[in-house]
Amino acid sequence: MTAGPSEFDIGAHIAQRITLRHLVEDKSFLESVRAVGRIMADALRMGHEQFFMGNGGSAADAQHLTAEFNGRYRRERRPLPAIAMGVNTSSLTAIANDHSFDVVFARQLDALGAEGDIAIGLSTSGNSANVPKAMEVARSKILVTVGITGRFGGPAQERG
Numbered sequence: 001m002t003a004g005p006s007e008f009d010i011g012a013h014i015a016q017r018i019t020l021r022h023l024v025e026d027k028s029f030l031e032s033v034r035a036v037g038r039i040m041a042d043a044l045r046m047g048h049e050q051f052f053m054g055n056g057g058s059a060a061d062a063q064h065l066t067a068e069f070n071g072r073y074r075r076e077r078r079p080l081p082a083i084a085m086g087v088n089t090s091s092l093t094a095i096a097n098d099h100s101f102d103v104v105f106a107r108q109l110d111a112l113g114a115e116g117d118i119a120i121g122l123s124t125s126g127n128s129a130n131v132p133k134a135m136e137v138a139r140s141k142i143l144v145t146v147g148i149t150g151r152f153g154g155p156a157q158e159r160g
Contacts (some may be wrong), residue, residue: 036146043118050082051113051143053105053134054122059086061122083112086135105134115142120133124150 008057023029041052050069052062062084086092086107095104107121119138121131126149135145 006156007058019151021132040118040146043116044080046116047145048114048116048118049112050080050120051085051109052082052120052122053085053131055086055128055130058122058124058131059084059129062120066119081102087111102129102133105130106137109134109137110141110142112124113138113141113143118144120146120148122148126150 001095008020050066052065053059065088066084069080071079085108086099088108091108092104095101095107098100099107106122113119119135121129121135131147138145
């Protein structure tokens with residue numbers, strides 16, 4: 001099989017997108033992850049909940065993370081309180097229909113979140129309007145906010 005003019009070096013393409021190797025060498029990143037882990041552990045010890053949110057693949061990641069907290073992950077332990085905010089289709093569609101898709105997570109956090117809980121927004125591109133809006137509501141209710149974005153983060157990263 002001969003490479004045509006529209007084909008490219010798939011190895012180089014994949015290598016550009018693999019960032020984990022760079023992350024494990026980034027001491028600042030590792031310290032941030034460690035600090036967030038401590039904050040989450042302290043909040044869970046105090047009985048607070050975690051709210052995960054994202055769109056598309058990030059919604060799937062939010063569900064996966066929630067399952068690990070509710071399940072057992074590496075060892076047998078009590079289930080930990082975590083909610084994936086994208087799974088309640090009745091709330092999602094009602095809020096999107098009555099208000100806007102931009103506030104589907106913000107409205108849910110406003111209803112369910114309490115001071116000391118943790119809001120974790122996932123957005124690979126950082127371009128989703130609904131995740132930063134939810135983070136604004138979370139901050140106004142004094143929840144701990146954590147943003148997980150892709151390499152460039154877009155507006156979500158800029159808004160912190």
